Amino acid sequence: xxxxxxxxxxxxxxxxxxxxxxxxxxxxxxxxxxxxxxxxxxxxxxxxxxxxxxxxxxxxxxxxxxxxxxxxxxxxxxxxxxxxxxxxxxxxxxxxxxxxxxxxxxxxxxxxxxxxxxxxxxxxxxxxxxxxxxxxxxxxxxxxxxxxxxxxxxxxxxxxxxxxxxxxxxxxxxxxxxxxxxxxxxxxxxxxxxxxxxxxxxxxxxxxxxxxxxxxxxxxxxxxxxxxxxxxxxxxxxxxxxxxxxxxxxxxxxxxxxxxxxxxxxxxxxxxxxxxxxxxxxxxxxxxxxxxxxxxxxxxxxxxxxxxxxxxxxxxxxxxxxxxxxxxxxxxxxxxxxxxxxxxxxxxxxxxxxxxxxxxxxxxxxxxxxxxxxxxxxxxxxxxxxxxxxxxxxxxxxxxxxxxxxxxxxxxxxxxx
Numbered sequence: 001x002x003x004x005x006x007x008x009x010x011x012x013x014x015x016x017x018x019x020x021x022x023x024x025x026x027x028x029x030x031x032x033x034x035x036x037x038x039x040x041x042x043x044x045x046x047x048x049x050x051x052x053x054x055x056x057x058x059x060x061x062x063x064x065x066x067x068x069x070x071x072x073x074x075x076x077x078x079x080x081x082x083x084x085x086x087x088x089x090x091x092x093x094x095x096x097x098x099x100x101x102x103x104x105x106x107x108x109x110x111x112x113x114x115x116x117x118x119x120x121x122x123x124x125x126x127x128x129x130x131x132x133x134x135x136x137x138x139x140x141x142x143x144x145x146x147x148x149x150x151x152x153x154x155x156x157x158x159x160x161x162x163x164x165x166x167x168x169x170x171x172x173x174x175x176x177x178x179x180x181x182x183x184x185x186x187x188x189x190x191x192x193x194x195x196x197x198x199x200x201x202x203x204x205x206x207x208x209x210x211x212x213x214x215x216x217x218x219x220x221x222x223x224x225x226x227x228x229x230x231x232x233x234x235x236x237x238x239x240x241x242x243x244x245x246x247x248x249x250x251x252x253x254x255x256x257x258x259x260x261x262x263x264x265x266x267x268x269x270x271x272x273x274x275x276x277x278x279x280x281x282x283x284x285x286x287x288x289x290x291x292x293x294x295x296x297x298x299x300x301x302x303x304x305x306x307x308x309x310x311x312x313x314x315x316x317x318x319x320x321x322x323x324x325x326x327x328x329x330x331x332x333x334x335x336x337x338x339x340x341x342x343x344x345x346x347x348x349x350x351x352x353x354x355x356x357x358x359x360x361x362x363x364x365x366x367x368x369x370x371x372x373x374x375x376x377x378x379x380x381x382x383x384x385x386x387x388x389x390x391x392x393x394x395x396x397x398x399x400x401x402x403x404x405x406x407x408x409x410x411x412x413x414x415x416x417x
Contacts (some may be wrong), residue, residue: 004323007086007297013323019398021392035085037061041131043109045124048117055124059107059132061141062088065409068139069105070095070347072175073128073153075121079108085295087146090318092346093402094340095281095377098379101353105141107132108266113148125149131159136161138171138358141241144350145175147296150221151187155180171357174350185368186346190316191225192369193345193376195233197337198290200312200380205312205335210234212289215310217241218335219255219269222316223294224262227255235290243295244268246283247275256274270326284310288344292321300325304347308334312339315339332392338395340402341376341383348375366381 005013012033018133019029043055058081070090072262084106092104109128113121116130135141145154154173158180161172171180178184184398185192203207212235216227219240231237236252246270247253270277284291284300289308293299300365301307305325313329314337321329321336329336348370363371387397 001191004298004303005324006082006206008082010298010319010322011086011089012092014395014399015403016280017323017396018403021390021396022399022404024103024379024403024407031410032063032331032403032406034061035060035062036064036086037135038081039132039135040081040086041128043124045120045127055109055111057107057128058084058136059141060088060105061109061135061356062104062106063092063406065406065413066096066103067101068103069141070102070144071105071107071141072144072145072346073107073109073157074146075109075111075124075148075153077112078296079110084108086297087318089342092349092406093399094344095381096405097398098344098348098375100348102347102351104140105143105267106146108142108146108315109148111148115339121153125153125156126160130164133161133164136172138169138354142171142354143173143404144346145221147220151175151177151180151182154182171354174212175346175354176353180348181357182367183349183352183356183365183368185372186349186353188225189349189368189372190222190343190346191229193348194222194226194292194294194314194316194342195229196345196373196376197342197380198230198281198312198383199233199376200338201312201335201337202290204384207289207340208390211238213238213252214290214292215239215256215283215288216255216292216294216316217246217283217299218293218295218317219262220294221260222346223292224255224259225315226292226294226387228259230290230292230394231255238288239278239286240269240297241278241280241283242269245270246278246280246297248283248286264292290314292316295320297324300329302328308330308332311385312337313361315342318343326393326395336393336395337380338398341379341394341398345372345376348372
C-alpha cells in the first residue's frame, strides 16, 4: 500500500482541484499554493530540574490578501513545518468561505505537553510568544488555541506580548479567558459549529437528528463538547475515543457525565462503566449514521475509507480525510461535511472576540451564538447549492468558494511591484 498522504500533500491536492474547477491560471495557482511568510524558532527551556533543552517552534502565514492572518497554535510531538503549512492554508480557505476578513496562519511547537509541568509550559509559551512577536499583533496575525493548548496558554501569550509592548493588547490573541477580554460563547464554539453543520446536512437529507446514531473520535476540546451538544439535541452517541482508545455502547451514553468525570481526573474514556473498549480505528468503522473525526489529520485514508459505514462524516478536526479517501467515500455515497465548513465555528467566534476587543464592547453569549448560527447555516446553504449546481462534492464546492474569494482579492489588489 502506498504511503499515506501527508496533510501538506492533501492541502495541495485539494487546492489543485479547486483551481481546476475555477479555471485559474498557473501564476494564480502558484500564489495560492505558496505561503506568504514562514518563521522557524528555537525555544530554549529550563526544565524544573535545572536542565536545559531546546524545542522547535513554527509560525506560518499562508495568505494576507483578505486581512490579517488568523490561526491557532498547537503543542504536539508530531508538529512540523509541513503540518503547520497545511493547517495555515486550510485556515485561509476557512476564513474566506465563511466571509470573515482574515487570511490564514498557523503555529506550533514540537512538544508533548503531557510530559511537562504547568510552569514549564508557561516558560515555553512565553519564549515562543517572544520569538514570533515581531510578526504577530492584532492588525498582523492573531493566534488562538489548538491541539494541546487552551485559554490559559492564550493568557500567557497575551501577557507576554503586552509586557513587551508596554501596555495591554487584548486583541493579539483570541480564545482567552473572559476575565481578560475573551468572548462569551468562545469555549465551545468549534463544537457548536460541528453540531450546526451536522444538523444542516441531516435536514437536507430529510433525517431527524433524534433518529441518528453518532460516533466521535477525539474526546477533547472539540469532540467532547460536540458529543455533548449532539446528545443534548437528541442524537444517540454510541462511541467516543481519546488517544488511549475508545468506549462503545450501542444503547448510547451520556457525554456530559463523561466530561465531568474527565475534568475530575478520569484519565481516559477506555474502561468507562457500561461500555465496551474499542480502538480508534474500530470507532471509525462503526455502523453509525454520523461520524465525527475530531482528533488529528489523515485518520481516514485509502487504507480504511472503503470500510467506513457512516452515512455522514462531519469533520471536527482539520484534514482528517485524505483526498484518496474522499474519492472512495464519494463513490460510496457518503456525505462529507468538510473541515473548512464544519469546524469553522471556532474562527467565527474568534473573529467576534477580536472585534469586541478592538471596540472594548462585549456581546452576550446569546448574541454570539445567534451570529454563529447565522454564519454557518448561510455558508452551508451556499456550499450545498454550488455542489448541486456543479455536480461536485461538498468539499470541492467549499474549496471553490474559499479559494475563489482569495483569488479575487489577489486580482483586485494587484501584484506589487
